[in-house]
Amino acid sequence: MANRILIVDDEGHIREVIRVALKKAGMDVIEARDGKEALLRFAADRPDLIVLDIGMPEFDGLDVCREIRKTSDVPILFLSARDEEIDRILGLEIGGDDYVTKPFSPRELVARVNVILRRLSPRNGEAKAVPTALSQGSLLIDPEQHVASFAGTPLKLTAIEFGILRAFLTRPTSVFNREQLMRAAYQLNIQVSDRTIDSHIRNIRAKLAALACDNVIETIHGVGFKLGRCEKEA
Numbered sequence: 652m653a654n655r656i657l658i659v660d661d662e663g664h665i666r667e668v669i670r671v672a673l674k675k676a677g678m679d680v681i682e683a684r685d686g687k688e689a690l691l692r693f694a695a696d697r698p699d700l701i702v703l704d705i706g707m708p709e710f711d712g713l714d715v716c717r718e719i720r721k722t723s724d725v726p727i728l729f730l731s732a733r734d735e736e737i738d739r740i741l742g743l744e745i746g747g748d749d750y751v752t753k754p755f756s757p758r759e760l761v762a763r764v765n766v767i768l769r770r771l772s773p774r775n776g777e778a779k780a781v782p783t784a785l786s787q788g789s790l791l792i793d794p795e796q797h798v799a800s801f802a803g804t805p806l807k808l809t810a811i812e813f814g815i816l817r818a819f820l821t822r823p824t825s826v827f828n829r830e831q832l833m834r835a836a837y838q839l840n841i842q843v844s845d846r847t848i849d850s851h852i853r854n855i856r857a858k859l860a861a862l863a864c865d866n867v868i869e870t871i872h873g874v875g876f877k878l879g880r881c882e883k884e885a
Contacts, residue, residue, distance in 0.1 A: 653677055653678055653679045654678045654679065654699040654700065654768055655678070655680075655681060655696065655698045655699050656673050656678050656679065656680055656681070656698055656699065656700050656701070656702060656764065657681045657682075657683065657689065657692055657693060657696065657700070657701045657702070658670060658673075658680060658681070658682050658683070658701075658702045659682075659685075659686070659688075659689040659701060659702065659703045659704055659707075659715065660684075660702075660704040660707070660730065661684055661685055661704065661707045662704075663684075665704070665730075665753070666684075668757055669702055669757065669760065670682065671757070672757035672758070672760060672761050673761060673764070675761075676761045676764075676765070678764075681696050681698055685707055685708070685709070685710060686709065686710030686711060686712065686714055687709075687710050689701070689703070690715060690718055690719070693719060693723075693725075697725075698725065699726075699768065699771075700725065700726045700727070700728065700764060700767060700768060701719070701725060701726070701727045701728070702728050702730060702764070703715060703716065703727050703728065703729055703730065703747075704729075704730045704731070705729055705730065705731040705738065705742060706731060706732055706733070712730075712731075712742075713741065713742065713745060716729075716742070716745050716746055716747060717746075719746075720745065720746040724746075724807050724809065726748045726767045726768070726771065726810050727746065727747045727748055728747070728748060728749045728751065728760075728763060728764060728767065729742040729747045729750045729751070730751055730752075730753060730755070731750070731751075731752055731753065732752075732753045738750075743850040743851065744850060744853070744854060748767050748809045748810050748811050749763050749766075749767060749811065750847070751763060767810045767811070768810075770797075770810035770811070770813060770814050771797055771810055783795055785817065785820035785821060786820065787819075787820055787878055787880075787881045788880050788881030789801050789864070789881055789882055789883060790816075790820070790859075790864075790867065790881035792813070792816055792817060792820060794817055797813065799813060799816065801859060801862050801864060801881070802862065802864075802883060804862055806858060806859075807858070808855070808858070809851075809854075811836045811851055812851055812854060812855050812858075814835055814836040815832055815836050815848075815851055815852070815855065816855065817835070818831075818832060818835035818836070819868065819876075819877070819878040820878065824877075824878075825877065826874050826875050826876070826877045827875050827876055827877065828874060828875035829849075829875060831875070832848050832852075832875070832876070833848060836848075836851070852868055852876060855867060855868060856868060859881075862883070863884055864881060864882065864883055864884065865884055866879035866880045866881065866882065866884070867879050
């Protein structure tokens with residue numbers, strides 16, 4: 652079954668470019684012209700992923716993301732006409748999975764969409780290459796079912812956050828630099844900034860800290876990151 656993608660942008664020609672590219676890639680497309688229509692289409696059509704413009708008038712993309720995150724972990728790929736680092740970090744911190752700056756290459760956008768979707772539905776070969784369940788301390792993830800939990804409490808992770816944790820749990824004693832984490836999370840030859848990876852790491856830590864775990868990922872200064880004990884603090 653083809654993946655259903657919701658495109659949200661107030662510029663018609665942008666929606667057309669994305670629509671054509673995604674349909675050529677074999678995906679079904681739904682469109683919305685503004686934030687309010689986006690929420691209506693999301694509720695009615697339940698897309699597999701949302702391509703969401705940040706800079707829309709009145710109800711912008713960040714507002715839409717905040718509303719959707721109250722009830723759903725559907726992957727969100729942000730679009731923005733501005734390449735400011737604060738936009739990138741803010742977008743990821745409120746629950747975005749990735750970020751593309753306008754003007755963009757339709758081929759790259761499709762590649763990023765495929766990376767996120769592949770994280771949600773691993774191919775058979777990929778699922779078999781990783782143990783059914785991976786754990787460290789009280790942290791458990793199941794790559795095949797794409798579920799994660801800590802001390803029995805389900806974790807709501809974005810596709811990229813899940814990919815980063817899976818990399819750590821696959822090699823629990825290894826230290827990863829940012830480039831290695833980029834490859835593990837994105838899998839294709841896509842370049843993202845170091846700050847983007849840092850945002851994902853910060854989000855993972857925050858979600859575990861809310862469950863009284865402050866040792867999920869350790870920073871190895873000058874090198875990168877490694878998996879921590881993943882246990883509740885006494």
